[in-house]
Amino acid sequence: MSVKKKPLVVVTRKLPDSIETRMRELFDARLNLDDVPMSADQLAEAARTADVLVPTVTDTITSAMLNQPDCTLRLIAHFGNGIDNLDVAAAHARGITVTNTPKVLTEDTADMTMALILAVPRRLIEGAALLTDGGEWPGWSPTWMLGRRLGGKRLGIIGMGRIGQAVARRARAFGLQIHYHNRKPVAPRIADELGATYWDSLDQMLARMDIISVNCPHTPATFHLLSARRLKLIRKDAFIVNTARGEVIDEETLTRLIETGDIAGAGLDVYEHEPVVNPKLVRLAKAGKVVLLPHMGSATIEGRVEMGEKVIINIRTFLDNHKPPDRVLPAML
Numbered sequence: 001m002s003v004k005k006k007p008l009v010v011v012t013r014k015l016p017d018s019i020e021t022r023m024r025e026l027f028d029a030r031l032n033l034d035d036v037p038m039s040a041d042q043l044a045e046a047a048r049t050a051d052v053l054v055p056t057v058t059d060t061i062t063s064a065m066l067n068q069p070d071c072t073l074r075l076i077a078h079f080g081n082g083i084d085n086l087d088v089a090a091a092h093a094r095g096i097t098v099t100n101t102p103k104v105l106t107e108d109t110a111d112m113t114m115a116l117i118l119a120v121p122r123r124l125i126e127g128a129a130l131l132t133d134g135g136e137w138p139g140w141s142p143t144w145m146l147g148r149r150l151g152g153k154r155l156g157i158i159g160m161g162r163i164g165q166a167v168a169r170r171a172r173a174f175g176l177q178i179h180y181h182n183r184k185p186v187a188p189r190i191a192d193e194l195g196a197t198y199w200d201s202l203d204q205m206l207a208r209m210d211i212i213s214v215n216c217p218h219t220p221a222t223f224h225l226l227s228a229r230r231l232k233l234i235r236k237d238a239f240i241v242n243t244a245r246g247e248v249i250d251e252e253t254l255t256r257l258i259e260t261g262d263i264a265g266a267g268l269d270v271y272e273h274e275p276v277v278n279p280k281l282v283r284l285a286k287a288g289k290v291v292l293l294p295h296m297g298s299a300t301i302e303g304r305v306e307m308g309e310k311v312i313i314n315i316r317t318f319l320d321n322h323k324p325p326d327r328v329l330p331a332m333l
């Protein structure tokens, strides 16, 4: 009697232990226990030979990898929400299904966005570093280490999807007025709940906000959405927070405008040339003008396990010949 071969599932990075254990039970799982990022050649080889590839947000999966003549891949079960690193159109053209891990990282990413919205105007990191990095603390003074109050300020959210709405809910509790720009207005029930004002014109919204939060995906349409021209519309005393993708902002111009005092500061979790961080931004961080984080918006233990569980559910439903719950559809691109 022949034993049915388990499908070959190649996972590109180390995942939480419980997820790897379950994957070993269910599949012929090739795990990356050393967590060394795979090279383009290794990714191409994985795409050619695996039934299922589990890449994550730092792996670029190109059409050339997917179009190898003897490519056996049937499913890309992405461990991540953003899909800008995958050539989804090429996958679909080749009949390869693509899934991602939405929803489970919404609240964690919104928490981190809110942390940056607080940290930048209230000079949180600068103050903490003063005590731990050997700086002199002259003691409390009425005019020292003054930041900017959040309450009553206008927050402009770019991208009012799940994460944008979760940011709005938090920001409202801190007394911020919620404004947003999106491809279309949110349902009236949600707008009422959030007390949110819709701006059809991004330019007009940018010119009036005290804090701007980027919460839209990176797509060809949002690459440099905050272009040099648009960044110049932003008020001198405004702050920008980005926990979405670095490519949405013209980072070089943003850096220059902060250096020249034409934008007050920024809180960044993502970068245009990640993992390379522009040294000028690092200098601005040392000067207390920006807060820089290493792409950790969704980095919680709970979130990573839930992402892994979603990946497993997507693979299993696919292999059972059902539609996986988190399919990326052409209309979503």
Ligand SMILES: O=CC(=O)O
Pocket: 057, 079, 080, 081, 082, 083, 105, 298
């Ligand atoms: O940035 C993280 C993700 O898109 O999952």
